[in-house]
Amino acid sequence: MNSFAKPMGQPVDRVDGMLKVTGQARYAGEFPEAGLLHGSVVSSSIARGRIVSIDASAALSLPGVVMVLEHLNRPRLASYDESYADDDAAKGSPFRPLFNERILYSGQPVALVVAESLELARHAGSLLVIEYQAEPHATDLLSAQFEGHPAPAEVPGPRGNFQAELAGAALQLDLHYSTPIEHHNPMEPHASTVLYQADGSLHIHDKTQGPQNCQRYVQKVFGLGREQVRIFAGYVGGAFGSGLRPQYQLPLAVMAALALKRSVRVSLTRQQMFTFGYRPRTLQRLQLGAAANGRLLALGHAAIGQTSRFEDFTEHVVEWSGMLYHCDNVQLDYQLVPLDVFTPLDMRAPGAALGLIGLECAMDELACALAIDPVQLRLINYSERNQNQDKAYSSKELRACYAQGAERFGWARRNPEPRSMREGRELIGWGMAGGVWEALQQKASAKAHLDHEGRLTVSSATTDIGTGTYTVMTQIAAQACGVALEDVVFVLGDSSLPAAPLQGGSFTVSSVGTAVQQACSALREKLLERAAAQAPAFQGATPAQVHFADGQMWYGEHGLALAKLLRDTEEQALEVQVDAEPDKKRDAYATATHSAVFVEVRVDEDLGVVKVSRVVSAIAAGRVVNPKMARSQILGGVVWGIGMALHEETQTDHNLGRHMNHSLAEYHIPVNADIGQIDVLFVEELDEIVNALGSKGVGEIGIVGVAAAVANAIYHATGKRVRDFPITLDKLL
Missing domain, CATH: 3.90.1170.50 (Aldehyde oxidase/xanthine dehydrogenase, a/b hammerhead)
Structure with a gap:
């Protein structure tokens, strides 16, 4: 790639990659x-x-x-x-x-x-x-599930008349799902x-x-x-939240x-x-009432989660059921049961990764009961607004996710009858699920420093937990100031740097990235002031008339090298710091990323062994700053989703109140042999409201819906519906 080409949107390699693979990157214990x-x-x-x-x-x-x-x-x-x-x-x-x-x-x-x-x-x-x-002691949520109290979470209140509409619906489903404790294990x-x-x-x-x-x-x-x-x-x-x-x-x-x-x-x-935080175990109940044509008339989602006796840990488990599909009669409930355990902790896509298991498996069961294609059922109940907030979305390309994901996967060739597709002794199942994650932005600050050699250093007290923050911020700064990637250094991971929020929730690019962009914009204005005072050709030029490229400031045909500008004014460096916060225009809208996940499983009919052979994940996340980093994030999320469906489970001996499989030898996570082909596609989504970058973040959305899609594919392959996760051999046989 031309070092002066516009870096944003390019699959740039990790700028810290060499340090990591050569062992020069030092971690906390080194x-x-x-x-x-x-x-x-x-x-x-x-x-x-x-x-x-x-x-x-x-x-x-x-x-x-x-x-x-x-x-x-x-x-x-x-x-x-x-x-x-x-x-x-x-x-x-x-x-x-x-x-x-x-x-x-x-x-x-x-x-x-x-x-x-x-x-x-x-x-x-x-x-x-x-x-x-x-x-x-008491450590078993199942035994204590009726000893809960309302969670101090912002659960949306009921809307419509859930009970009456459920009772009068042509089809009613009352379904129970459970998910296990999972530990982060970075x-x-x-x-x-x-x-x-x-x-x-x-x-x-x-x-x-x-x-x-x-x-x-x-x-x-x-x-x-x-x-x-x-x-x-x-x-x-x-x-991952730990x-x-x-x-x-x-x-x-x-x-x-x-x-x-x-x-x-x-x-x-x-x-x-x-011995500290983890993804909590949940027990979920989904109640769906639908018309014969598939339209949702009533939707109830109740979840029971565990917490410690000294803190009430809450996450957004049930809210997604009130926003992903259009339904005028909704009842949501979230209870917490205190146990003799440590407090749970946010874990990748906290709440959504759990709540979407219940919702998206239930939607599949509804599709089967009504003999409607699972994608078509979701389109019938497509929601143009976030009904929890009663707001229109700043952008929502979920329809495109369904369409492009289905086409890439070959969904039209699916025989809807369970156990109808096979190769030899392998039953083949195709399943899908939708996904949603809120697109957030927090206050953040950044400093931009340009020296007389033309090198740009940008800094903020964020971190890079493997997501590619170093690289993405370098790209944003390079484009904003029109300098080559190799002339930009992004500094992070130091509490003395300009303020930044925790890295999590998929809001680092939107929060810190916005601050970086604004810091570079402020730097450009200062450079223009210097140029106007020094070069007659730039007098009267406004910021809108000047552009920065190739390490130079341009006004019409007049170019001025940034490094020379500082040297000629005898300044060693120019520095600005800005505090960025969400734009007020966001307030009128709901903001979210969306996804559609399509999964193929192969199940050995004799042994019950499940292999996920193919996944297509279609993502709508606004502007993708670095498709290579973003694809890696989605790949990681899909692998973890497969683990949620088939492998991951922290097992507890409740007689002792102690976790038993507390090692990577016995805590099962997917390995290379468990993973087939994963195809990631980003649908085009323009969003000028969510933030100036138009970026919504991809760290969380990749895992959302994957476990449900795998479970739905297993049902399609075998005709057996397993509602207790993970779906292990004993449950399937």
Whole structure:
């Protein structure tokens, strides 16, 4: 690609790719320091009760063991006795590691062993003798499902007369689905390296999706000033939501560093990655009433989710059922059941990934009951407005997703009769589902700095969790200032940079990208002021009359190199910072991404083994800044959706209240052999309202609807409807 060609919309390679594949990109647990101490977390073996005693004498007798922190000797923290929260906090009182003797869940950190090496710290941890007084616990949502209370979520109120319309409908369905607990399992486990500075301040490398969120958290908990805490997260090895809240290794590492006045690293083991937030288990009930022609007359969606006893975690599980299809009589309900578990946490497409399983499987069951093609049923009930908000969409190309996805997949050749398509001993099933995710934008800031060599540095305190933020922001800045990609550097992952929201919810490009674009626009205006003062040809030129390309400012036929402009004015650099926020014109509209997913499965008739052989995912997400990065996001989402349908399930021994398959050996996720052909297509969607970039984000939408499409394809192949996810061999046979 020509380095001066318009970079936005181009499949540019990752600008940080070389650093990653050569091992030069350092993650939170990889920063070296002379004299660095290592902390190992000791986890509770009971689900509820209290610690009677901790005998650390054997551990402390080992040469090289420096400290054993527990609730009786931890530093006094005033904020531990106050209410404090983080940006992604749930309602209630957040978990405080080593707060007191109470055990709230199995795997809770009860001690931190600090030693001169990680191996020694872990060995010393195994020597602790801990006496517990156990109490009866409850960890099974199924057993406690009737003990719930209304979730403090913004569930839309009822509309129309649901009960009457349901009772009078030509066809009524009452369906129950369940989804399991899932854990994030990013490739990089959570770690915090606290580098203790000579002046007592802390430089902390943390695995996080928001450096400034962690900075505020540490300040609040430890009573430190902003200048005393700086958080770095230059590279994050996947997070999927697990880094939205500060996890317990961060305050433990800070406790030890402040107590010892030394640098300390605390890394969690793979098993301990199962001892904090997760996607909660849900029980869902879908009630559909429809006319004989397929028109929805009544739609009810009730969900029961689990939460901890100390916080009410809520996500948007049922709202999607009130917006994806047109229905005038809707009743939504969401209940939470407190259990002796840790608080759940947002996980890729939180709420939608779960709620769309129920809705889209139910729509397939309705299509089968009415003998209407599943795509046609969705078109019959197509919604032009978001009825939850009673607003028109800023743009909605879901019809194009259905049409182009179906054509690419070959949906017209589908025989609707279950068990009608086969090759040899393999039953073939074709299923589909729709998807929706809200297109959000948050306040964000960015700084643009142009030096006298023509190099542009743009910065914001966001992160890159593998999504391609470094690259996409580089493209936005390069196009906005008309400079070559190789002359742009985007800096992120540092709490001292201009403010940015947490990276999540598919709003990073729309939020930070808008700030980057506006910072570059402000920089252009300053450059024009300099040019007008220096070059007669530019006097009287307005910003609208000037364009930037090839590293130059152009007014008609007159060009002026940006680097020369600064050198001639004897300025070493020009710098601007802007604060961007959503445009008010968004307020009148609903904004969302949409998708249509088509899936082919092959089921071995004798063994019940399911293979997803083909997927077509059609996405409407506004302007796609980098189709290569965006396609990778959708690929990852589809793979995860296949995992939700067939593999992923955190299994709990409710007698012990403890997760059993807490390792990547036993927690099943899809591998290469499980994945067939995945075809991603982006339908053209112009949106001038959602933000100046016209971009809606793609991180979440890729997973939405996939699990339902797989389940629907399995029904088409076998004639057996499995409503308890994941769909494993035992359920299918």
